[in-house]
Amino acid sequence: MSELGSLFPSNTSSLYVVATPLGNLGDLTSRARAILGAADIVAAEDTRHSQRLLDAFGIKAKLVAAHRHNEEEVAARIVGWLDEGRQVALISDAGTPAISDPGARIVARVRQAGHAVVPVPGACAAIAALSVAGFGEGGFRFAGFLPVKTAARQAMLSVWAKEHDMLVFYEAPHRVVDTLADMAKVLGGEREVLIARELTKLHEDIAVMALADAPSWFAADAHRLRGEFVLVVRGAPVRAAHEDIGIEVERVLDLLLAELPLKSAVRLAAEITGAPKKALYGRALARQSEAEEGEDKHFRNVK
Numbered sequence: 001m002s003e004l005g006s007l008f009p010s011n012t013s014s015l016y017v018v019a020t021p022l023g024n025l026g027d028l029t030s031r032a033r034a035i036l037g038a039a040d041i042v043a044a045e046d047t048r049h050s051q052r053l054l055d056a057f058g059i060k061a062k063l064v065a066a067h068r069h070n071e072e073e074v075a076a077r078i079v080g081w082l083d084e085g086r087q088v089a090l091i092s093d094a095g096t097p098a099i100s101d102p103g104a105r106i107v108a109r110v111r112q113a114g115h116a117v118v119p120v121p122g123a124c125a126a127i128a129a130l131s132v133a134g135f136g137e138g139g140f141r142f143a144g145f146l147p148v149k150t151a152a153r154q155a156m157l158s159v160w161a162k163e164h165d166m167l168v169f170y171e172a173p174h175r176v177v178d179t180l181a182d183m184a185k186v187l188g189g190e191r192e193v194l195i196a197r198e199l200t201k202l203h204e205d206i207a208v209m210a211l212a213d214a215p216s217w218f219a220a221d222a223h224r225l226r227g228e229f230v231l232v233v234r235g236a237p238v239r240a241a242h243e244d245i246g247i248e249v250e251r252v253l254d255l256l257l258a259e260l261p262l263k264s265a266v267r268l269a270a271e272i273t274g275a276p277k278k279a280l281y282g283r284a285l286a287r288q289s290e291a292e293e294g295e296d297k298h299f300r301n302v303k
Contacts, residue, residue: 013082015110016089017103019096019122023201025056027123033057035120040086043074045093045102053091066090068102075109082115089120096124100144100170126168129196129230132206133166138235140166146179153179157186164235164282171229177218183233184211192234198227249273253280257287 016035021027036042037059043066044050054061066074078088090097090106097103107117126142141160146153146169160167171179176195183193189212197205205224209217211233218224252273256265262284270277 012116013085013087014116014118015078015082015107016087016118016120017097017107018089018091018120019124020050020053020091020094022094022123022125022128022199023204025053027200028053028057029120029122032120032122033059036061036089036091038087039089041078041081042089042091043078043106044091045097049093050091061089066102066106071102071105072109075106078106079109079113079115082110082113094123094125096122099124099126099142123200125170125196125199125228125230128199129194129206129232130166130168132196133194133232133234134208135166135192135194135232135234138165140168140232142168145170145172148175150178150182154182154186157182161187162236164237166235167233169231169233171231173225173227173229176225176229176231177215180211180214180231183231184214187211187233187236191236194230194232196230196232197224199230201227203227246273246275249275249280250283253283254287257284262288 016039018032018035019029020032036054036057039061042050042054042061042063044063045065045067047063047065050063054063064074064077066078078090081088090103092098092101092103095101098107111117130140141163143156143160146156169179180193180195183191189210191211192208193211193214194206194208195214195217197203199206203223203226205227207217249269253265253269256269259265260268262281266277266280266284269275269280273280
């Protein structure tokens with residue numbers, strides 16, 4: 001308890017949501033190691049898997065299982081331990097808990113019970129993949145695992161077909177080829193995808209290609225079908241993502257952009273026309289980009 005006290009001034013019992021390595025043990029932060037070593041109880045997705053992690057760092061901790069099938073039950077037990085003044089850490093098999101892993105229900109129950117929930121950041125497969133994608137435009141949408149059934153998977157992808165933010169998915173080895181085929185069918189084979197396999201592990205593999213080229217990439221090496229995958233799909237071009245807002249709406253937006261700053265013009269255009277603000281914002285950015293390109297061309301001609 002003294003080690004936790006030195007890390008956190010408050011002696012109030014808390015749930016610490018601790019990120020653990022994806023594979024490379026060197027990615028466990030010193031803070032995470034200290035908290036796991038000082039916690040009274042460590043709730044783990046798979047106690048056998050997590051025991052090996054703790055053993056590697058010489059951490060002696062009481063492990064309890066906290067997985068999808070007992071999450072509600074364990075949440076109640078954790079609240080009880082916190083009521084008694086104990087410190088509890090929550091970990092998943094790898095990466096950050098509650099991100100396509102168990103933990104969200106536990107966090108919600110603990111907060112509802114009035115106890116603090118403290119994030120202890122570290123490895124996250126989605127963020128690691130995004131950092132090396134190089135698809136810098138816009139933001140990103142983390143979707144986790146897509147549905148198992150083909151029809152449901154394609155239906156969900158169609159919702160995001162014109163989304164200009166990057167799309168981030170997790171996928172299992174036995175479904176990754178089918179998922180990429182559905183992405184090519186729904187999003188377009190020319191759309192770029194980063195395939196990140198076994199991040200931070202011995203056989204890490206990272207490649208960027210068109211979705212249409214993914215089948216041949218996997219066919220070239222059978223070992224590429226092994227491991228855990230993160231897929232980062234480049235967003236739709238801004239023009240394609242927002243081309244359907246309508247001519248009249250565009251006219252209103254253009255009039256407002258001529259008189260007002262971009263954000264104000266978008267806000268008023270949304271109020272006047274009822275068009276989605278996000279679509280208007282994307283179209284306004286495209287208009288701004290076109291104007292800047294025109295100015296650059298004129299400047300070059302003058303020179």
